[in-house]
Amino acid sequence: MPAERDREPAPTTKAGRHPPAASAGGGRSAGRGRLANLWRLRGYLRPYAAEFGWLLVAALAGTGASLAVPLVVQRVVDGPVARREPGGLLSLGALVLVLGLVEALLIFVRRWMQSASSVGMEAALRADLYAHLLRLPTSFHDRWHSGQLLSRATSDLSVLRRFLSFGLFFLILNLVTYVAVVVLLIRLHPPLGLLVAASAVPLFLISRRFARHYHAASRRMQDQQGEVATLVEETALGLRTTKAYGRGPELAARFAGNARALHDIGVGKARLLARTSALFDLVPNGTLAVVLVTGVVLVSRGGLTVGALVAFVSLQLMLVWPVQSLGWIIANGQEAATAADRIREVLDTRPAIVDAPGALAPPRAGVRGRLTFEQVTFRYPDSGAPVLRGVDLTVAPGETLALVGATGCGKSTLLSLVPRLQEVTGGRITLDGHDLRDLRLSTLRRLVGVAFEEPTLFSMSVRENLTLGRPDAGEDEIHAALALAQAEFAYDLPWGLATRVGEQGLSLSGGQRQRLALARAVLGRPALLVLDDPLSALDVHTESLVEAALKRVLRDTTALLVVHRPSTIALADRVALLEQGRITAVGTHSDLLATVPAYRSVLSADPRPAAGAGVSS
Numbered sequence: 001m002p003a004e005r006d007r008e009p010a011p012t013t014k015a016g017r018h019p020p021a022a023s024a025g026g027g028r029s030a031g032r033g034r035l036a037n038l039w040r041l042r043g044y045l046r047p048y049a050a051e052f053g054w055l056l057v058a059a060l061a062g063t064g065a066s067l068a069v070p071l072v073v074q075r076v077v078d079g080p081v082a083r084r085e086p087g088g089l090l091s092l093g094a095l096v097l098v099l100g101l102v103e104a105l106l107i108f109v110r111r112w113m114q115s116a117s118s119v120g121m122e123a124a125l126r127a128d129l130y131a132h133l134l135r136l137p138t139s140f141h142d143r144w145h146s147g148q149l150l151s152r153a154t155s156d157l158s159v160l161r162r163f164l165s166f167g168l169f170f171l172i173l174n175l176v177t178y179v180a181v182v183v184l185l186i187r188l189h190p191p192l193g194l195l196v197a198a199s200a201v202p203l204f205l206i207s208r209r210f211a212r213h214y215h216a217a218s219r220r221m222q223d224q225q226g227e228v229a230t231l232v233e234e235t236a237l238g239l240r241t242t243k244a245y246g247r248g249p250e251l252a253a254r255f256a257g258n259a260r261a262l263h264d265i266g267v268g269k270a271r272l273l274a275r276t277s278a279l280f281d282l283v284p285n286g287t288l289a290v291v292l293v294t295g296v297v298l299v300s301r302g303g304l305t306v307g308a309l310v311a312f313v314s315l316q317l318m319l320v321w322p323v324q325s326l327g328w329i330i331a332n333g334q335e336a337a338t339a340a341d342r343i344r345e346v347l348d349t350r351p352a353i354v355d356a357p358g359a360l361a362p363p364r365a366g367v368r369g370r371l372t373f374e375q376v377t378f379r380y381p382d383s384g385a386p387v388l389r390g391v392d393l394t395v396a397p398g399e400t401l402a403l404v405g406a407t408g409c410g411k412s413t414l415l416s417l418v419p420r421l422q423e424v425t426g427g428r429i430t431l432d433g434h435d436l437r438d439l440r441l442s443t444l445r446r447l448v449g450v451a452f453e454e455p456t457l458f459s460m461s462v463r464e465n466l467t468l469g470r471p472d473a474g475e476d477e478i479h480a481a482l483a484l485a486q487a488e489f490a491y492d493l494p495w496g497l498a499t500r501v502g503e504q505g506l507s508l509s510g511g512q513r514q515r516l517a518l519a520r521a522v523l524g525r526p527a528l529l530v531l532d533d534p535l536s537a538l539d540v541h542t543e544s545l546v547e548a549a550l551k552r553v554l555r556d557t558t559a560l561l562v563v564h565r566p567s568t569i570a571l572a573d574r575v576a577l578l579e580q581g582r583i584t585a586v587g588t589h590s591d592l593l594a595t596v597p598a599y600r601s602v603l604s605a606d607p608r609p610a611a612g613a614g615v616s617s
């Protein structure tokens with residue numbers, strides 16, 4: 001299902017902002033829009049419309065059967081009982097039995113069919129949400145807490161399923177029951193019937209107030225669940241650091257604070273529901289008391305038959321449960337509305353980096369690999385100053401260019417622009433003269449092999465990790481890539497390449513992970529290699545082996561490398577110095593060493609500001 005609106009609401013982000021609905025304590029516009037997002041998800045119910053319709057028919061028929069019983073009882077009381085003659089009692093008794101059996105059968109049919117549609121709807125929505133998360137740019141994931149996404153993909157979807165399978169169903173059923181009973185009551189005795197009908201007014205007012213407050217509480221609760229999920233996830237991922245620094249107690253206290261907040265919101269919600277449920281109990285029972293007293297007076301004055309009073313009261317008793325359950329249904333509905341808001345916040349975020357219409361897909365063989373940055377500017381969303389400012393740089397086909405600069409000057413950012421993980425905010429980058437934005441994303445990412453500073457491995461087999469970008473890679477290619485990255489240790493793992501590496505590849509050493517990530521980048525000989533400090537976690541011996549192997553690959557591949565160590569810089573044909581978002585010098589390593597003090601300063605880790613950086617690109 002496509003995202004429908006072109007807006008990025010302020011989500012519960014890492015910056016801690018909340019969407020407008022989170023603080024919705026009431027207000028007319030909030031009230032109007034409260035169910036809007038729930039309504040927008042109706043498309044997911046469409047495939048199950050017929051099923052849902054049959055369910056409703058079965059439920060309404062069952063309710064009709066149960067409503068008929070008091071009317072038969074009226075005939076029994078006013079007929080055989082009043083006349084004190086049992087004639088006709090048998091047929092009326094048989095009718096009640098048949099009605100009971102029909103009702104039981106219809107309830108069985110309804111329950112049998114009920115769950116499949118809601119589970120199917122939940123699965124479809126979850127699949128769309130996940131696919132959409134994959135399409136969203138890295139800037140989106142930079143801003144959102146992973147726990148918030150996790151809770152949306154799990155608990156929010158379950159809340160929606162519960163509402164669609166029970167809440168919505170009983171809301172319709174109970175409303176129809178209410179109207180049908182009131183119509184029957186008015187037919188039995190118009191003044192008393194209208195009195196019962198009038199009880200809908202306080203019920204409506206209570207419902208409206210409750211819905212408003214419960215919606216706000218639900219939003220707080222579901223956001224807080226996301227916060228707790230984030231904390232648990234961060235703790236699990238950073239467990240080693242936490243333990244090493246002895247920060248366990250501090251984290252436990254932070255968790256306890258968050259869990260306490262969740263608990264308090266949960267208790268608040270439960271109390272709100274309890275208070276309102278009491279009112280929902282009071283109204284039908286109070287009306288019943290008035291009807292009983294008035295009814296008995298009417299019977300004593302001959303204005304109503306005993307049978308009619310029995311039928312009236314029996315029918316009215318059938319309203320107690322629908323009214324009592326109103327609190328639960330509204331609560332469920334408001335939680336579902338909140339869940340829909342939270343899910344739409346993700347679905348409404350448009351993927352910013354997408355294929356242009358008519359995007360090109362040049363074949364690998366036709367790509368020479370000339371990479372050019374033309375006046376490239378880049379600024380992170382929500383941050384003030386641009387990280388890159390007017391970068392001009394050309395990497396010739398087959399050339400290896402090393403990017404050098406002080407920490408935080410924007411090297412990784414510049415690299416991330418090549419596979420379009422981030423989009424330039426000014427200027428353009430071209431590959432063989434084509435603006436990267438004119439290339440099909442999937443093609444571009446096949447042409448560019450990437451290895452990041454932090455080598456991420458997924459909890460799947462080594463082979464799957466290696467062939468992530470090239471599922472079709474053959475055994476020879478895998479072997480060549482592993483050999484190149486000096487990562488043949490993978491064959492010696494307990495199950496060879498079929499060995500599952502742990503989450504984030506934690507069962508491997510940093511150097512092993514880095515070598516596997518390098519093998520993944522070079523697999524299939526991409527036209528362009530983009531490597532962010534690819535040798536940082538290697539020991540001196542392995543580093544020189546990988547360097548030697550890399551040298552071979554780099555000979556016929558265009559490559560842009562971020563490097564810190566002079567030994568790795570030797571791999572490059574030329575070096576570019578990045579300072580405060582600008583390329584201030586380009587040349588060979590020896591030229592720059594000789595002529596650019598800032599370059600010497602960066603390489604010698606000299607913290608002094610480099611004055612007079614000279615050679616410009």
Ligand SMILES: Nc1ncnc2c1ncn2[C@@H]1O[C@H](COP(=O)(O)OP(=O)(O)OP(=O)(O)O)[C@@H](O)[C@H]1O
Pocket residue numbers: 142380383387405406407408409410411412413414453
């Ligand atoms: N996702 C982000 N959102 C906002 N600012 C960011 C983001 N990532 C990086 N930055 C900022 O952009 C600047 C450049 O970061 P970048 O990681 O590109 O530097 P770098 O030169 O690669 O650093 P290092 O050598 O330490 O890896 C830094 O000031 C950093 O704080």
